[in-house]
Amino acid sequence: MEADEKLAQRLADVEAYLELAREGENVEADFRAELARLRREIDRLETETMLAGENDRLNAIVTIHPGAGGTESQDWAEMLLRMYRRWAERRGFRFKLMDYQAGEEAGLKSATFNVAGDYAYGLLTSEIGVHRLVRISPFDSAGRRHTSFASVFVSPEIDDNINIDIKPEELRVETYRSAGKGGQHVNTTDSAVRITHIPTGLVAQCQNERSQHRNREMALKILRSKLYEWELEKKREESRKLEASKADIDFGSQIRSYVLHPYRLVKDNRTKLEVGDAERVLDGDIDPFIKAYLLSRRTVPK
Numbered sequence: 001m002e003a004d005e006k007l008a009q010r011l012a013d014v015e016a017y018l019e020l021a022r023e024g025e026n027v028e029a030d031f032r033a034e035l036a037r038l039r040r041e042i043d044r045l046e047t048e049t050m051l052a053g054e055n056d057r058l059n060a061i062v063t064i065h066p067g068a069g070g071t072e073s074q075d076w077a078e079m080l081l082r083m084y085r086r087w088a089e090r091r092g093f094r095f096k097l098m099d100y101q102a103g104e105e106a107g108l109k110s111a112t113f114n115v116a117g118d119y120a121y122g123l124l125t126s127e128i129g130v131h132r133l134v135r136i137s138p139f140d141s142a143g144r145r146h147t148s149f150a151s152v153f154v155s156p157e158i159d160d161n162i163n164i165d166i167k168p169e170e171l172r173v174e175t176y177r178s179a180g181k182g183g184q185h186v187n188t189t190d191s192a193v194r195i196t197h198i199p200t201g202l203v204a205q206c207q208n209e210r211s212q213h214r215n216r217e218m219a220l221k222i223l224r225s226k227l228y229e230w231e232l233e234k235k236r237e238e239s240r241k242l243e244a245s246k247a248d249i250d251f252g253s254q255i256r257s258y259v260l261h262p263y264r265l266v267k268d269n270r271t272k273l274e275v276g277d278a279e280r281v282l283d284g285d286i287d288p289f290i291k292a293y294l295l296s297r298r299t300v301p302k
Contacts, residue, residue, distance in 0.1 A: 177192065
């Protein structure tokens, strides 16, 4: 297996540096760097062993919505968007913004993006729910502390061979003029597409492609993924009702708090994991929270 070969190579490199050190070579810096890479590889493989779900290996489609609170919450949603973009970059995943609705003064009203890479969906399921920010507001002239909320929803980017029955008469298709981050083609025609699935109320929209036809295709792809995740969530809810202990989260629950004032701390409300370096977390270092969540989900209650 490729992973086994990669791990074996890392181990061989560490052993090679140890041998050079025994021979009197000054390789301490290189040895420490290689050891850190080995630890990261082991940690990544350990995390992936906890992802055995049928869709865990798939790419992910993520949607962020600010909560009530206007500009403050919209800015917080923008901060989350950046956090996930940086996380994807750290992992070597491909990040593609599919839809972006800008806020009136700052931040965003909604954003949908795709993260492509092995286990992207399985990893990002840990992020589903409401994220809470506490800080001194940069938009408050009195310098008061504000609490903001934003919700994150994640669905798998399903393969075309998975059958999701969508009847044309159950869809409401609207077109509008693009107004987000998309390049020179934005704001020229009514090429953006919003599709509503009437029976469930699920909405998918796309504006960042170069034609109405491509935006419609991508919006349908997003909608198919959302419908698939919606069906999966119904099954999960049925299972949770049979459990005496609810370890999983429900969409809409507060899962994590990011405090920037009066102290700096990020705390996951499900696993109780706390990290003091809030700036590092907001710069995309969320793997400790992902791993802790996967471990807690695997733990069988006594």
